[in-house]
Amino acid sequence: MRVAIVGAGMAGLSCADRLKRAGHMVSLFDKGHRPGGRMSTKRLNTPLGETHVDHGAQYFTVRDPAFMAQVARWSACGVAAPWPAAGTGAWVGVPGMSAVVRDLADHHDVTFGWCVRGLVRRDGLWYLSGENADGERADAGPFDTVVVSLPPEQAAAIVALHDLSLASTALAARSQPCWTGMFVFDAKLPTGRDTVRDAGSISWAARDSAKPGRKGPETWVVQANPNWSSAHIEETSDMVAAELLSALSGALSIKMPEPVTAIAHRWRYAMSTGSNLGALWSPQSQIGICGDWLLGPRVENAWLSGKTLASQIMATVEQAAA
């Protein structure tokens, strides 16, 4: 089968892995210019030079034995390491969170900078339409099957014209936003703490530069809780950065020095309400959907959802062959 996967985050790549191993031809398309999705590591140009900061997922935990085996492989090749500061069993990508997604992407045919706008059905086959990295209109195909691996609001928009049942399931899920502040300092902050949880507007803050394998200056990430993020969703990045820096100062009870770089990133679809569906697959339309939201907003769930969808697709292929 020729399979197109829209979205090369953790879920899309996990699905691609299993399908490719089974002998299918898989092509992935991602609007981002680098691997990561919501596990991105942002490159910051600061007066102290270029530095990198995890501005999406901060760490991940492991419960499922199959995911444990995957994490052991990442650990063995040096792209993941435990980070005890976030708690027992917390892992991070090395040298940045995106390293684990990059490791998966390296084994696949991924076109980055390609934004899918819609699906086109012609002569029983699927084509993608969208824009390439130069912003020009582009088409890709034909494919036998399409996998949509996006947050629910974005997945619904892509599949709505072709499969109302899949679209309505996606529309029933909701994602919450998350404003994330990133701060670089020319000296270590005067605190022994590396993490903060649930303090006022902050759901999580961490000394990102204290994670394993990080090089570069003192860097902090501050993530606002969903209520605060929703209430300030249309604020400017500068205003949000100032508010989150002040919140960090309060949470750490320190007089905050002036950062050399302070920016904020708005994740509109950060964390979605979870379900226990695992994945969505329609053998009739040959469209599948995977993503963390089909299990719950965690890295491990994204990985598991991708695997679940691949198994469902392969079961249909085997049935047809029998």
Ligand SMILES: Cc1cc2nc3c(=O)[nH]c(=O)nc-3n(C[C@H](O)[C@H](O)[C@H](O)COP(=O)(O)OP(=O)(O)OC[C@H]3O[C@@H](n4cnc5c(N)ncnc54)[C@H](O)[C@@H]3O)c2cc1C
């Ligand atoms: C701020 C924040 C903090 C988090 N913290 C944690 C944490 O501490 N621990 C944890 O386990 N999880 C955390 N998560 C959740 C975790 O990041 C997700 O569960 C996981 O990364 C989801 O993977 P995914 O593949 O389902 O989705 P995504 O990573 O969102 O992948 C979707 C991909 O689709 C691409 N895309 C979107 N639209 C299009 C389009 N039209 N065309 C082509 N490509 C498109 C995107 O660029 C992206 O790469 C956090 C998430 C956020 C945002």
